[in-house]
Amino acid sequence: MSTATLPQPTATLDQLELNYPGQAPVLRGLSWQLLPGQVVGLLxxxxxxxxxxxxxxxxxxxxxxxxxxxxxxxxxxxxxATRARIGYVPQQSDLFEGFTPAQLLSYFKSFYPRWNEAKVEGLMSRWDIARDKPIAKLSGGQQQRLSIIRALAHEPDLLVLDEPVASLDPAGRRDFLRELVDQVLDRGTTVVFSTHILSDLERVAFNLAFLQAGRIAVQAPLDELIEQVRSVQGSAAEVQALTQACGAQVLRSHALDGGQERRLIRLPADAAAATAALDERLQAVNLEDLFMELT
Known part of the structure; x- marks a missing residue:
């Protein structure tokens, strides 16, 4: 019997340690893996x-x-050749403000053999960006859209976006997020983006990664987390017994007054629905709950 070949990871991070002088460590033994076709929201x-x-x-x-x-x-x-497979939108725009959008895009086009001019023209038109207006005179939202167009134009296999929708209005965010999904469905692009707008993650982030204390605390598909993660509160002994009886993984634990304890636990995938239905002490959580507990 043949076995399916696992795809080569787009990115592998192994035991990263990073700190700045005089500050607490930022990354502490962080390991992470990104696979082709994943959309990962970093929280x-x-x-x-x-x-x-x-x-x-x-x-x-x-x-x-x-x-x-x-x-x-x-x-x-x-x-x-590998660098040409990567698209990046930083949190702070690095556009050449003395250029016009047409000049900027023409400049970057020369670096990328896979430049998709039809995609560029379509997005410039749909997002209403003047090609010949100095970038410095564009609004913050238009500059952010232009930065996104530049990152999408060469059809990258890895697309990294740091707070890419911070300057966009709700309609602009929805349009951008649809574009991301199309990119993944059409090309199998790996997309990683950080955002503080949780509703955007619920629309498109099939996977969530929670950064806490310098490590990725949890990464999993959003629907799995909603199905499997529960909050339970009671006496420390009762909470421990319930956790063990469910065969659950402890994600976070908080000691409360009077010998009480609150835990965030992840139920086994094969028993999550049945276990949750059987015990009313297991409370469902939403994305905001997960963010508050896991970051």
Whole structure:
């Protein structure tokens, strides 16, 4: 009997350690893997290190220890062909403000053999960006859209976006998120984006990764987390007994007054629905609950 071949990871991060002088460590033995076709929403509190993690993923920031590989190559030493497979939208726009959008896109087109001019023209028209207006005179939302177009134009196999929708209105965010989904469905692109807008994650992030204390605390498909994760509260002994009886994984634990305890637990996939239905002490959680507990 033949076995299915697992896809080569788009990115592998192994035991990353990264800190800044005089500050607490940002990444602490962080390991993470991204696969082709995944859309991963990266969640973390302000200052948790999301931008640092994304920069380390792309080889833009060198860790003190550990290794990052992109498409099988060391991130700090990728060749031009591999670099052309990556799209990046940083949190702070790095557009050349003295250029017009037409000049900017023409400049970047020269670096990418897979540049899709039809996609560029379609998005420029749909998002109503003037081609010949100085970038410095575009609104913040238009500049962010232009940065996204630049990252999508060469049809990358890995697309990394750091707070990509912060300057967009709700209609602009929905349009952008549809574009992301189409990119994944059409090409199997791996997409990683950080955002603080939880409703956007519910629309498109098939996987969520929670950054806490310098590590990825949990990564899993959103629907699995909603189905399997429960909150339980009671005496410490009762909570422990229930956790063991369910065969559950403890994600977070909080000691409360009077010997009480609250736990966030993840039920086994094959028993999640049945177990949750049988015990009313297991309370369902939503995405906001997960964010508050896991970041």
């Amino acid at each position: 973390g509190r302000n200052g948790a290190g999301k931008t640092t993690l994304l920069e380390a993923l792309l080889g833009l920031r060198e860790p003190q220890a550990g290794q990052v590989r992109l498409f099988g190559q060391a991130a700090a030493e990728i060749d031009d």
